[in-house]
Amino acid sequence: MKKVKAIFAMMLFSFGAFAQSSNANEGAIWDDPILLFYITAGFMFVVALLVIVVALYMLQVLRYLAKDAAMERAKKAGVEFVEEPSWWAKLNQKLYGYVPIEKEETIMLDHNYDGIRELDNHLPPWWKWLFIGSIIWGVFYLIAYHVTSSLPLQIDEYQNEVAVAEEQIRKLKAANPGAVIDENTVMLATDATALADGKETFNNICSSCHRVDGGGDIGPNLTDQYWKHGGSIKDVFTIVKNGVPNTNMVAWGGALSPEKMQNVSSYLLTLQGTNPPNAKAPEGDLYVPEAKEPVVSDTIKTQASL
Ligand code: HEC
Known part of the structure; x- marks a missing residue:
């Protein structure tokens, strides 16, 4: 069964890869009961098809044998052999x-x-x-x-599905705040792993415009207290996710998972006040944090990777 699973997984990944978002963790496929059901059903369908093909072949062989015997009998009895229509x-x-x-x-x-x-x-x-x-x-x-409107039209079916999905999201959010990371639920990540991950993303992608030390180049200086779009974790996350239209700051929401965006946003906020040499002049308005930023606690962190 393991082998079979592996083969199906390979087949699935080969065409599912396009649809996978970057934060999909491996093994998730087997946690999805519906997918598993389809795979099992598909497998049984193929097996059933093979059995039918073999059975039909055997039947054909039998028919030929029976026809042969009938012809033989007719010849012996001296009557003309008339074939039954198939x-x-x-x-x-x-x-x-x-x-x-x-x-x-x-x-x-x-x-x-x-x-x-x-x-x-x-x-x-x-x-x-x-x-x-x-x-x-x-x-x-x-x-x-x-x-009688006793069965739903397509638009109703669609709306029902959306309602069910929204209800699921609401429940998920209520059950573990932080599991769904978006503009409203994003928090400051403070643990070393998250910050290391954020640093890696920043150095790989963002540094080309904001410099490795965050001092700014094509993009603004991220180490000072002046922000064009606000300096809270929510503000930063929103800009990283959605970008700034008609500027070089594109939306990273499609390329980075919410967790990665939370990490990189948290990391770049650690650069505050580092005063790197030759930094770009401040742009935007002075941002004074109103209250302490909500911080990702360790329990939520583990839920976030669900
Ligand atoms: C191709 C260049 C480029 C890259 C790559 C880039 N940015 Fe930017 N970024 C910009 C520019 C330009 C702006 C200023 C947009 C504006 O005028 O509002 C900006 C603005 C920002 C701001 C808002 C700054 C403020 O003052 O409010 C943040 C936060 C930010 N970028 C984070 C990132 C992060 C994180 C990454 C990597 C995932 C990244 N950027 C990658 C060019 C870039």
Whole structure:
């Protein structure tokens, strides 16, 4: 079973990779019961298909053997061997209801245009029944969806799903504040691992414009108390996540996970007051922290990586 899981995981990752956000942790796939259900169902479907193919093949072999034996018997008895029409031929006859070529004369219409004549064939039964079925379905649909409104239309289905998802988010947020990190719930991370992670992100990505020491270059100086967009953890996180339109500060929300953005925002706030040499002149307004910033406690930290 482990091997099978591994193979499916490989297949899934190969096309799921595009949809994965960067903060997806491995193994999460097996925690999702619905996904697991689909994988199991898909696996059983393939197995069932294989069994059916083998069974059909065996049946075909049996048919040939039986036909052979019947021909042998007919030969011995000295009668002509007449083959039973196959189930396929019978099915075709039922579905199409065509008149055999030998009996065509019975449905020939009497006009004749230079040798071109016309057969008065029926509509194929499969088509006729599908047509009648679709009319019945249409009546049912009209009544159920538009008259009694007992079944939800697509827009209602969508709204129901959104409502359910919103309820889930609300519960999740209530159960562990910090598990969903966004502009409203972001907090200052103070533990060494988080800050080290933030430093790595800052040095890799942000330093090209803000300098490794935060002194500012293309982007503003991040070490002084002057901010164009506010200096609280929420302000900084918001700018990192959404960027500043029409400037070189792009939105990092798509590239960095919320936790990584929280870490890098927290790290850059540790650069406050470091006074690096040749720093850029202050831009924006003086920001005086109103109260102590909310800090990520260790318990919340562990929940954050859920
Ligand atoms: C391509 C250059 C560039 C990169 C890369 C960049 N920034 Fe910026 N950043 C800017 C510019 C330009 C501004 C000023 C935007 C404005 O005029 O409001 C800015 C503004 C900011 C501000 C607001 C400063 C203030 O005064 O309010 C913060 C915070 C910030 N950047 C953080 C980051 C972080 C964190 C990263 C890395 C994830 C990053 N930046 C990457 C160019 C960049």
